[in-house]
Amino acid sequence: MSSICPYCNKKVFFAERQFYKGKDYHMICHGLLIKEEQKSAPKVFAIHEQIFCNPEENSKHSYPLASKEPVRPTNCYSCKTPVKPDANFCVKCGTKVVI
């Protein structure tokens, strides 16, 4: 049984097939496909690098999770209602404010 390569729409023979994402490709077509996918991927990696590899940029976007100090939540986890600094429970739904 031979299948059709989705990349070039030609028959793939057993000896030259490369199974990828549920389809049979020619080994050459598979290689080209991988290259194309990698070409479109670096944009995503570049954004991640900016966020995680640049300390200055990180300090501009200070997220509670990124901080080393435990940060008291300002909103209820459950209903997102603002919680007073001295309150231990959410006034709206009664969820405990956990630090």
Ligand SMILES: [Zn+2]
């Ligand atoms: Zn092919």
Ligand SMILES: [Zn+2]
């Ligand atoms: Zn609440």
